[in-house]
Amino acid sequence: MAIKFALLGCGRIGVMHAQNLAQADGARLETVFDPNVAAAEAVARANGCTVSTSAEDAVDKADAVLIATSTATHADLIELAAKAGKAILCEKPIDLSLDRVRACRKAIEGCKVPIQIGFNRRFDPGHRAARDACAAGKIGKLEQVVITSRDPGMPPRGYTAVSGGIFRDMTIHDFDVARFMLNDEPTEVFATGSALVDPTIGSEFGDFDSIMVIMRSAxxxxxxxxxxxxxxxxxxxxxxxxxxxxxxxxxxKKAHELKLYGSTMTDAAEPYLNFFIERYAEAYRAEIAAFIAAIRDGRPTQATFDDGYRALVLAEAAVESARTGKKVEVRDIG
Amino acid sequence: MAIKFALLGCGRIGVMHAQNLAQADGARLETVFDPNVAAAEAVARANGCTVSTSAEDAVDKADAVLIATSTATHADLIELAAKAGKAILCEKPIDLSLDRVRACRKAIEGCKVPIQIGFNRRFDPGHRAARDACAAGKIGKLEQVVITSRDPGMPPRGYTAVSGGIFRDMTIHDFDVARFMLNDEPTEVFATGSALVDPTIGSEFGDFDSIMVIMRSAxxxxxxxxxxxxxxxxxxxxxxxxxxxxxxxxxxKKAHELKLYGSTMTDAAEPYLNFFIERYAEAYRAEIAAFIAAIRDGRPTQATFDDGYRALVLAEAAVESARTGKKVEVRDIG
Amino acid sequence: MAIKFALLGCGRIGVMHAQNLAQADGARLETVFDPNVAAAEAVARANGCTVSTSAEDAVDKADAVLIATSTATHADLIELAAKAGKAILCEKPIDLSLDRVRACRKAIEGCKVPIQIGFNRRFDPGHRAARDACAAGKIGKLEQVVITSRDPGMPPRGYTAVSGGIFRDMTIHDFDVARFMLNDEPTEVFATGSALVDPTIGSEFGDFDSIMVIMRSAxxxxxxxxxxxxxxxxxxxxxxxxxxxxxxxxxxKKAHELKLYGSTMTDAAEPYLNFFIERYAEAYRAEIAAFIAAIRDGRPTQATFDDGYRALVLAEAAVESARTGKKVEVRDIG
Amino acid sequence: MAIKFALLGCGRIGVMHAQNLAQADGARLETVFDPNVAAAEAVARANGCTVSTSAEDAVDKADAVLIATSTATHADLIELAAKAGKAILCEKPIDLSLDRVRACRKAIEGCKVPIQIGFNRRFDPGHRAARDACAAGKIGKLEQVVITSRDPGMPPRGYTAVSGGIFRDMTIHDFDVARFMLNDEPTEVFATGSALVDPTIGSEFGDFDSIMVIMRSAxxxxxxxxxxxxxxxxxxxxxxxxxxxxxxxxxxKKAHELKLYGSTMTDAAEPYLNFFIERYAEAYRAEIAAFIAAIRDGRPTQATFDDGYRALVLAEAAVESARTGKKVEVRDIG
Structure with a gap:
């Protein structure tokens, strides 16, 4: 029997998740909800499912809930779904506030539902193969991890205002990847940043658009x-x-393996795949497959609520370090 | 309105086409037929379509026919579908015999149905981008084409016996790619070969498993x-x-962009994607999309019956050249 | 007229410099000195020059002095040669003590001789081309520099004891490369490290063998x-x-462009060139050519005494940062 | 004792050989000869050797002769040096005429001098490592060799007139590389060509500037x-x-490992090293070292007179094949 999914949120990433759910083995997209009814209806039409009139309604109809709404609603919806006993796949981050994440954790204590956080990069075939090869001892004892992670372009100005800052919004993916690759907990964090792409990001929002971090494990x-x-x-x-x-x-990753040679260059490939929807297309499908398998097999998910919490703790530590110019002991944060 | 497809042939490549049809925009897999009823039923079950009791029955129910049966039946089924006025997407080659292809051409003269031959490589994003860049003048005037095309492993022995020989069975893809890339007709063909992988291929079947060809255009x-x-x-x-x-x-192409470094090597990537189903996964989806678009827009397909004929003519020329040790003038063949 | 060189120090790097001087256009290796007379004689024999009985003697006979002795003697020999009015090419670092470097600077004030510090990487064709392309605006405005620099193997234990620690001994090259690439002064330094390769490096010498640094410019x-x-x-x-x-x-860089393909890997290249003598062979020749050109043309050298000082200041800042866990303001050091 | 060399021919490649001889261990450039006295004097001045008044005079003064004159004189000079009992390193080809090569072979029969033909590519570190890895069984049994060999630009028009045609002049290197890599004799040759770069090469000289060859071994x-x-x-x-x-x-090979990334490309490297003097710089040094070692150790050279003959036989076969459109049996040529 296919697991019935409710999709909450029909924005850009929700649309993608809907398609992936529609094609996933063992899943059926049952219903969608979005306060923007037109968006919900478009997704329902394209994927042959119903439109729900509220999140509660959608959750009721499903076995599992995929939360792809705006960040501020994540924790509420996790609590809603957990209390209803539904399996949860929630986009990152759980919340921008550590306190809210802690409260959510407390609120759902005892709910035995599978929860998976949308750390899609854990499911990228290349990154996954890297971790597996490392775990298999192919490079001996791991000593250093270097993560390069640059978006193709600045988000819209409105987004920056509510993003929680680059560490909580963007680097959080890399904090999770770091934990995933280290297979260990960072204990110290140093972070610094600049507003180089758009200096007004600094002057208006006190945010950075260019950052560097160093972490150290025990x-x-x-x-x-x-x-x-x-x-x-x-x-x-x-x-x-x-x-x-x-x-x-x-x-x-590139779209294909074309190389161009001419009087000024050799081996020139195309620009990289543009952004997460394209670059991590396989990862998004694999994270849904892994979530379905975890539900089926009654095993823990591969990106737990605690993983979501831990990544946010590192983001907090980075914010603090960038503010003070000192390395921050992670245990002082959470 | 989605175009209703009948799939003829539910072997390995038929199964793949069924999945692609099921997910293609603008298409609906209506029915399948295979003399092996169990195979047809499995495909029907997986993709939610009916099973037909004969090829005629299947063709009747559809707007378009995808022929993925064994080679010997291709020409008959093309004639059947063409006379029924259905659009045709037929796996390569049209037939192993040039005479049969010519007869087929004559038989369907006047049938105004779109016909596309399954030269999947024309639709590979990388190969397509290469041709487009060349056509756009990125490398000036084209002078040389070098095609490397090696299968991962020998086909089953039974297959070799009925394959028509390596030039008609395997190189035919490369003859088509050559024409596609040259954007011109080869006029001379020289070919030679050896049985190096399995010498009994030579002694028992008079076939080669390793070949080299040179062609020249006018x-x-x-x-x-x-x-x-x-x-x-x-x-x-x-x-x-x-x-x-x-x-x-x-x-x-590789499954991912992992590189391994150690005391004996650097930059070591994984082995390549194993075979055509994996390597040309995107190409197979794109060829169906292009076929659907050609039907919709009433435009010629991008791999015509004549392309199928021309590739086979080059294969014939190669067979003749390998036999005689002389370059063969293509116009002497067809 | 060829510039007459005295080579001081006939250890591993001195032997290499002797060969490069022997083949450099515009230079002649006149004499060598090393307290190890056998080493000096071997170099003299191989390159057809005289052996001097003291550094003073060698300096007297030459127009220019290449100092390739142990670090502790660099500052003394710079002073000796500068006061004798000889051009100076001195291996890095000038000294492990900032105070000694400052004293040396003061001692040679007023000596108008060309001085070049052996920051060989500035002369590597690839690194140089990178800087030139950046300076030419090929990547717009520079925002981030990432320097990966790992030696093939641990130095001898005795060396570690006198090396001054990894920041002053090894990272100093990278601090210089950072300044060269940034074309600007770092103003803040954060550094941390671990003894992972050989934990006793930490317990016995208080040193690291694995480090990470972040710097920020004004x-x-x-x-x-x-x-x-x-x-x-x-x-x-x-x-x-x-x-x-x-x-x-x-x-x-690799010794050649061989790639190996097999059942477990594709694109596998050879391990990298082993160490600085091999990897920077061209750079060492180019630094001598640049030094000769600077003398000839009366232009400043491309790696000045002040560059040597500035790199050491950054090393000091890193030592301090690693000790305190805080970012260090470079102006507080020197 | 260093082997005393006479260099015959002070053109572009002679100048390079002179420098390599001047720096080679175990060799001394004793004298040079060129009918162009100014050219000879320039080389003598740059490398500190004498100028001879004739080839005979030069040969007399030396232990070994490096022949870098125009092709038409190679066979005569080989005979001169062989009869004088001097070791011979002669640029390729021995002659453009197979008959002349055979006559030369007969003329020097019984002269026990080491003879090495200037097939520089055999000594390229990458090509050599490829052959060694193959010989060591790293790829199992060798089945196919693909040689891509394209010059950066057309030779001067005057050169084409006397070059003997592309197969004897340019492809001869590749014929030798093929034999070196196959470690076996080609028995059949098919060749064809076009004048695409400069059509007048075809109309005026009956030559090609673009060719393709297939060979087969027994x-x-x-x-x-x-x-x-x-x-x-x-x-x-x-x-x-x-x-x-x-x-x-x-x-x-590239001059360095720079890669450029921008809005239109990724991984873009520099154009390749321009031509043989740059690309095969190491190979030219290594061929001299190997020649010296062969003399010293009394072992056969690694590119023998017979290798020179065999490559020319393949070139003849290619000329014949391109003329007749048939594959040529090598044994019918020589």
Whole structure:
């Protein structure tokens, strides 16, 4: 029997999730809800499902809920679905406030539903293969992780105002990837940043668009993250694992393997896949497949509520470090 | 209104086409037929369509027919569908016999149905981008084409016996790619081969498993093809276009962009995608989309019956050249 | 007229410099000195020059002095040569003590001799081309620099004891490269490290073998450096320049462009060139050519005494930061 | 004791050989001769050797002779030096006429001097490593060789007139590389060509500037060569060895490992090293070192007179094949 899904949120990422649910083995998209009724109806029409009149209504009709609404509603909807006993796949972050995440955690204590946070990069075939190869000892003992993560372009100005800042909004993916790759907890965080792409991001919002982070784990492993809100050559997503006996790089993806040669260049490839919808298309499908498998097999999900919490703790630590100019002990945050 | 498809043939490639039809915009898989009823029923169950009791029955129910049966039946089914006025997407080759292809052409003269031959590589995003870049003048005037095309492993022994030989069965794809890339007709063909992978292929079937071809067009463009029935590192599919002002290479594809470094190697990637189903997954979807668009827009297909005929003529020329040790004038064949 | 060189120090790097001087246009290796007379004689024999009985003697006989002795003697020999009015090419670092470097600076004030510090990487064709392309605006405005710099293997234990620690000994090259690439002064330094390759490096010497650094310039440019004393796949030397309109990577070098394909891997290249003598062979020749040209043309050298001082200041800042866990303002150091 | 060399011919390649001899271990450039006295004197001055008044005079003064004169004089000078008992390193080809080569072979019968033909590519580190890896069984049994060899630009018109045609002048290198890589004798040759770069090469000289060749060995190994007289992106020199268990590619070389990324491309490298002097710089040094070692150790050279003869036989076969449109049996030529 296919698991019946309710999709909450029919924005850009919701539309994508709807298509993936419609084609996923073992899933059926039952209903969608969005306060923007036209958006919900368009998704319902394209994927042959019903439109619900409220989130509660949608949750009622389903076995599992995919939460793709705006960040501010995530925690409420998790609580709603958890109390209704429905499995939950929720886009990251759980919330921008650590306190709210802690309250949510408390509120759903005892609800035995599977919860998976939308850390899509954990399910990217290349990143996953990198972690597996590392876990299999292919590079000996892991010593350094270097994460390069640059978006193709600045988000709309309105988004920046409510994003919670680059560390909570964008770097949070990389904090999760760092934990996933380190297979260990960072204990110290140093972070700094600049507003180079758009200086008014700094002057108006006190935010950065270019950041660098160093983290250290209890046993001394080192991890570097760099971010930019704008890469002219496409979505720049690279992970490097350096170990005692080798190195693994999970490199960028292109639409195809064309190379151009001429009087001024050789080996020139196309710009990278533009953004997360394209770059992580397979990852998004795989995260749904993994979620379905976790429900079916009664096993823990591969990106838990606690993973969502831990990534946010690292983001908090980064915010604090960038403010004070000191490395922050993670245990002082949460 | 979605175009209703009948799928004839539910073998390995039929199963794949069924899935692609089920997910294609503008198409609906209406019915399937296969003499192996169990195979047809499995495909029908997986994709929610009916099972027909005969090819005639299936053709009747549909607007368009996808022929994925064994080669020997292609021409008959093309004639059946064409006379019934249905659009036709037929796997390559049309037939192993040039005479049969000519007879088929005559038989369907006057039938105004769209016909597309399953030259999937024309629809591969990388190969297509290579041709487009060449057509756009990115490398000046095209002078040389080098096609490397090696299968991951020998086909089953039974297949070899009925395949028509490597030139008609395997190289035919490359003959079509050559025409597609040259955007011109080869006028001379030289071919030779060996049975290196399995010498009994030569002694028992008079066939080759390793071949090399050179072709020349009327204005002197040169084209090389090499084939092997077995590449230990995966399906090896590369196209090189060399022009007066540059070069384009459409290179192999991997499942992901992992690179491994250790004491004995650097930059080591994974083996290539295994075979055509994986390597040309996007191409197979794109060929269906292009076929649907051609029907909709009343435009010629991008791989015509004549393209199917022309590729087979080159295969015949190669067979003749390998036999005689002389270059063969293509006009002497057809 | 060829410039007559005295080579001081006939260890491993001195031997290499002797060969390069012997083949350099516009230079003649006149004499060598090393307290190890046998070493000096071997170099003299191989390159057809005299052996001097003291550094003073050698300096007297030459127009220019190449100092390739142990670090502790650099400042003394710079003073000796500067006061004798001889041009100076001195291996890095000037000294491990900032105070000694300042004293040396004062001692040679007024000596108008050309001085070049052996920051060989500035002369590497790839790194140089990267900087030139950046300076030419090929990537717009520079925003981030990422420097990966890992030695193939741990130095001898005795060396660690006198090296001054990884920041002053090894990272100093990267601090200089950072300044060279940023074309600007870092104003803030954060550094941390671990002893992962050999934990006793930490317990016995209080040193690290694995470090990460973040620096920031006055206008907000960000720079990351990572180091390891051991890379199993060879000398890992990469520089990435990220700008508003593009990116430049100066990548690792291999002895040749061989790639191996098999059932477990594709595109596998050889391990990288082993260490600085091999990797920077061209750079070492180019630094001598640039030094000769600077003398000839009466122009400033491309790696000045002040560059040597500035790199050491950054190393000091890193030592301080790693000790305190705070970012260090560079102006507080020197 | 260093081996004393006489260099005959002080043109472009002679100048390069003179520098390499001047720096080679175990060699001393004793004297040079060129009918163009000014050219000889310039080389003598730059490398500190004498100028001889005739080839005989030069040969007399030396232990070994490096022949870098125009092709038409090679065979005479080989005979002169061989009869004088001097070791011979002669640029390719021995002569454009097979009859002359045979006569030369007869004339020097009984002269026990080491003779090495200037097939520089045999000594290229990458090509050599490819052959060694193949010989070591890294790719199982060799089945196919693909040689891509394109010059950066057309030679001067005057050169074409006397070059003997593209097969004898340019492809001869590739014929030798084919034999070196196959480690076996081609028994059949098919060749064809066009004048695409400059059609007047065809109409005026009956020559080609673009060619393709297929060869087959007795046991069925296949080899393809393609040539163009002009590659807009630099000297294109690639060798691919395809075997039963893998593949080796010896790829093109660049001056450095810079890659550029921008809004229209990623991974864009510089054009390739321009031509043989740059691309094969190491190979030219290595061929001299190998020649010196062969003399010293009394071992056969690694590119013998017979290798020179065999390559020319293949060139003859190609000329014949291109003329007749048939594959040529090599044994019918020589």
């Amino acid at each position: 046993d001394g492993k080192l991890c570097h993250i760099n971010n930019s809100r704008r890469a002219s050559f496409g979505y720049d997503q690279r992970i490097e694992l350096f170990g005692s006996e080798g190195m693994i790089i999970s490199d960028n | 204005d002197g463009k040169l084209c090389h093809i090499n084939n092997s029935r077995r590449a230990s590192f995966g399906y090896d599919q590369r196209i090189e276009l060399f022009g007066s002002e540059g070069m384009i290479i459409s290179d192999n | 206008d907000g440019k960000l720079c990351h450096i990572n180091n390891s004393r051991r890379a199993s796949f060879g000398y890992d030397q990469r520089i990435e320049l990220f700008g508003s309109e593009g990116m430049i990577i100066s990548d690792n | 046991d069925g190994k296949l080899c393809h060569i393609n040539n163009s007289r002009r590659a807009s992106f630099g000297y294109d020199q690639r060798i691919e060895l395809f075997g039963s268990e893998g593949m080796i590619i010896s790829d093109n």
